[in-house]
Amino acid sequence: MAAAFSQSNNRLIGILGFVLLNLLISPHSSLSYSIHDLLQRNGLPAGLVPKSVKSFNLDETGVLEVHLDQPCLAKFENRVYFETVIRGNLSYGELKGLQGLSQEELFLWLPVKDIIVDDPSSGLILFDIGVVHKQFSLSLFEYPPDCKQPEHKILQSGIWKEERLDIQR
The missing domain is CATH 1.20.5 (Single alpha-helices involved in coiled-coils or other helix-helix interfaces)
Structure with missing residues (x-):
C-alpha cells in the first residue's frame, strides 16, 4: 500500500x-x-502602439495603461503623437475613451477617442477623432512602428509649438 x-x-x-x-x-x-500580444488577443492589431513601450497594465475593469519612455511621433497613413502615458478601456475589438493619443488631420492635432475593429474580415480599423470617423486599412497597423521624438517641436497644453507656428490640437 x-x-x-x-x-x-x-x-x-x-x-x-x-x-x-x-x-x-x-x-x-x-x-x-507583451502589449502587442495583448492587443492581438483582443482583436486589435499589434501595431497600435510603438515598439518602445516601457510597461503596461490592464486592470480588472479593462482599463489599459501603456507607458513610454518619452512622448513620440509615428507615421501610419497620418502622423500620430503618443504621449508618455496612453490610457483607454480595452474590450474585444475596441479601445475606447482613449487619452494620450492624437492624430494629425489637415495640420490640426486631434485627440483619438476610440479605436474600433468591428469586423476583422473587412480589413478596416476605425479611428474616432471626435469630428470625424476615419477608416484605415488594418495592414497599416500590422507591425509596431518605430517612434521618434519630435524635432524642433514641443507639445504644451495641447498646442504644438514650432518656431512661429502654433497648431491647435
Missing part, C-alpha cells in the same frame, strides 16, 4: 511539474507576454 501511495504521489508531482513547465514556456506566460 505504501508503494502504491508513493507511486501515485510521484505521478502527481510529475503531472504538476509538467503543467508548471508548460505554463512557463507557453506563449501566454508572463515571460513572453
Whole structure:
C-alpha cells in the first residue's frame, strides 16, 4: 500500500511539474507576454502602439495603461503623437475613451477617442477623432512602428509649438 501511495504521489508531482513547465514556456506566460500580444488577443492589431513601450497594465475593469519612455511621433497613413502615458478601456475589438493619443488631420492635432475593429474580415480599423470617423486599412497597423521624438517641436497644453507656428490640437 505504501508503494502504491508513493507511486501515485510521484505521478502527481510529475503531472504538476509538467503543467508548471508548460505554463512557463507557453506563449501566454508572463515571460513572453507583451502589449502587442495583448492587443492581438483582443482583436486589435499589434501595431497600435510603438515598439518602445516601457510597461503596461490592464486592470480588472479593462482599463489599459501603456507607458513610454518619452512622448513620440509615428507615421501610419497620418502622423500620430503618443504621449508618455496612453490610457483607454480595452474590450474585444475596441479601445475606447482613449487619452494620450492624437492624430494629425489637415495640420490640426486631434485627440483619438476610440479605436474600433468591428469586423476583422473587412480589413478596416476605425479611428474616432471626435469630428470625424476615419477608416484605415488594418495592414497599416500590422507591425509596431518605430517612434521618434519630435524635432524642433514641443507639445504644451495641447498646442504644438514650432518656431512661429502654433497648431491647435
